[in-house]
Amino acid sequence: MEKAISIQTLQRLPLYLQYLRALSADKGKNVSAKMLGNALGFGEIQVRKDLSSVSDGGKPKLGYCTKELIRDIEVFLGYDNVNDAVLVGAGKLGKALLSYQGFRDYGLNIVAGFDSNSEVCGTDESGKQILHLSRMEDLCRRMKIELGIITVPANEAQSVCDTLVKSGIRAVWNFAPVHLDAPKDVIIKNENIAASLAVLSKNLAQKENLAQQI
């Protein structure tokens, strides 16, 4: 375990985890690569290869120990040590993310939301405070926040990104449909709704059902 891992594998790991978590409640203690593959739509060889990067192995004839596997993936993905984050842009999407409880399962904790519109400031979103943007830098520095989430409209995103970088942020999760410029040492991950939609509508248009479960 802890070998080099491909981005593709890394992206599949949460899917295994999600399925395994749902499984562990009702089913027995072992799970095979074939079973996982069938459930998630992957080939069993791929499943084995993916899991070999994080787990120290299953047993022939039995498969993997569900509980250990869950733990291994969680540890690998760092879900055990929580990542604090700030969110900028308390519009509808921002509020949705602020109040989404599921992030806990992914080791993410949004400590507060920020907005430049004074009207929404001071309000609460499922227990998460929304503060004025001017207070962000101070909070980020004091709490040593490393991750910033951008949910502002496209035209404001670059300026928010600049502010985040100035606040000492090291990674940005960008939901605004624009490309952001940032220093090379800052990681930018774009959440690309338009790209997904493109794949989907192209498939729909072609009536080619080649790629199910994209």
Add this chain to the structure above:
Amino acid sequence: MEKAISIQTLQRLPLYLQYLRALSADKGKNVSAKMLGNALGFGEIQVRKDLSSVSDGGKPKLGYCTKELIRDIEVFLGYDNVNDAVLVGAGKLGKALLSYQGFRDYGLNIVAGFDSNSEVCGTDESGKQILHLSRMEDLCRRMKIELGIITVPANEAQSVCDTLVKSGIRAVWNFAPVHLDAPKDVIIKNENIAASLAVLSKNLAQKENLAQQI
């Protein structure tokens, strides 16, 4: 143009488009692959290859005609002929998507939202009606809707998916963090927040700034 296209290229096309649209307002009428690449963080060869799939070419020394390129990408992605869709799950995320105006630019039109909770039914979300789930099948069949968007909690997603399939839907855009089972001829596109987050937090943890702009 209209050659075979890779999924990777397909996913980059909306990014080019987005940048070009922003550009066309203020800048001149031509754009080079180098310029596009620099702006979006891709290599210029890749840009040229991507664009060759949709455009019938740029001119040496000049580059591509911005306006034509925009048009070519729009046509290729089918943004000119609008796709109708229904959305199920009028929680925070569902409402955010319902009221997001930007989908127009991607050729997507959500005709209505549905929910099984009678309390939210009858209300309006930025001009989109929210109706009871029981009325969905009828509407889908009458309007020949082909695309369904799922924004319900994980535990309800499979049953909603089944209902959508029964309503004649041919493609599903799934925002719930679960794997969905559906007939092979139905396209499922998972919007995978957890996967993105995995990549991001792994990068952050490793302090390897290898892959900026993922």
Add this chain to the structure above:
DNA sequence: GGTATATCGATATTAGAATATCGATATACC
């Protein structure tokens, strides 16, 4: 008009990911 240069497009190479093949091994059953 001739030459220099920026840019394109096509082909070739390299890198990366998915899939197939094969031998090994732990359990189950006789």
Add this chain to the structure above:
DNA sequence: GGTATATCGATATTCTAATATCGATATACC
């Protein structure tokens, strides 16, 4: 205890995508 079988893991192969190389060409400038 011995044999059959499900499953694993490692290596090899194929497929896909990214990148590099090279020649071609349209404009700009002298």
